[in-house]
Amino acid sequence: MDSNLKQYYDFVENGDKIYLPHFTLECVIFGYENKQLKVLLTKLVGIGWGVPSGYVKREESLTVAVNRILKERTALDNIFLKQFHTFGDSKHRIKPQEYESGIDVSMTKGTWLAERTLSIGYYALMDCSEADIKLDVFVEDYKWVDVNEIPKDLLLDHNEIIDYALMTLRNQIFHEPIGFELLPEKFTLPEIQTLYETILNKKFDRRNFPNKLLAQEIIVKLDEKRNIGQHRSPFLYKFHKENYENALSERTALVL
Known part of the structure; x- marks a missing residue:
């Protein structure tokens, strides 16, 4: 079996032993470049585009978890970030019909990944040029997108998450660095x-x-x-x- 496929299947079958199920951290990463405010979007394998996200390990604090997720994706430490909202009104479920290609996700039906998920949103600030975006078995591509050109068909409620993060950034610009x-x-x-x-x-x-x-x-x-x-x-x-x-x-x- 392909090592990436094996890693994915192991995550589906055993991930809830390591991570808290039904609970993710969504990271809206802002960067400023060429007079444009940009957001980092990542493409999940065979699924589509959204903001970087991840699960919290069972023994992790939220702060440790979000910093780990950001470092795994950008290779940067000590990133400025702020928690801004909790998202739970949308039902986050993995549905095979949402996947375009790639890994077969039919086996997720009935697993811990198929349940409703609550998400805490964080926004982060960084220099686009300093980020070394990492791809892996779950993420196949990335792009920095101007906030005025965000696609309207992001995964789940990620458009709403970005809108809320941008509103928060604008509200906090006079009392955050x-x-x-x-x-x-x-x-x-x-x-x-x-x-x-x-x-x-x-x-x-x-x-x-x-x-x-x-x-x-x-x-x-x-x-x-x-x-x-x-x-x-x-x-x-x-x-x-x-x-x-x-x-x-x-x-x-x-x-x-």
Whole structure:
């Protein structure tokens, strides 16, 4: 028997001895690249596209489990993540007719995988270029997709999960270190403004936005410039970590 097939069958038959059945963690991974806010989608073998997810081991805490799932999929440690919602209204069942090809899943009927599943959603922030996405017996492909171009036919309720994660990200942008996590260490004023405009899907005044940043002293002007051609060399800035964290905790950071 093919080793991948054997691994899959073993998971179907014995997975509930290792993992808590009927309970998954769904991870909406946001990345920012080329002025686009993107979400990582993975394709389950023979099934379709959705967000990365996984089961919790019986002896794991939720925090340990979600960090393990993210590392297994992206090869990254210490990822910023936040729990945002529990999803349970949809009946998550494995149905053979939902599978297009690949592994025969008829044997899952009547197993622990065929029961209704509750899911806790997390959103994570990372640099797309730093992620080394891993494929395995369960995941055959991946892609980063602009949040405005998410396919409408994702698995189960994954469209709803992404929508809820994006709403949460927008609500928390002024009291979580979103900018710090998604921008490079050094950036220009237009770059930080574009990030916030992209996430919030709205435009800000080109003069007021940087003035508020500087007035709050949450960014620091550096004695460095970036040469971007045509006699344009804007100054670089970085976050003043202590002031930024204080403003976030007081929920006063970038109140626009």
